[in-house]
Amino acid sequence: MTEKTFSAGDKVAWDHSQGQTTGHVIRKQTTPTQIKGHKVTASKENPEYIVESDKTGARAAHKPEELRRRN
Known part of the structure; x- marks a missing residue:
């Protein structure tokens, strides 16, 4: 399976409990971090955006397979 890759500034969409949201990529995260008290368990082998x-x-971390490109 080919990993989806995105670059900073790419326009994307993703689903959440209230429906679909649109936004843009800030960066690729390859090390563990926290966003608003939530653990992000990103690594080089399992990056998140x-x-x-x-x-x-609002900012959030998502796995590549959760994101879709948009125009």
């Missing part, structure tokens, strides 16, 4: 919501400006 830090994304920012267009609507709220």
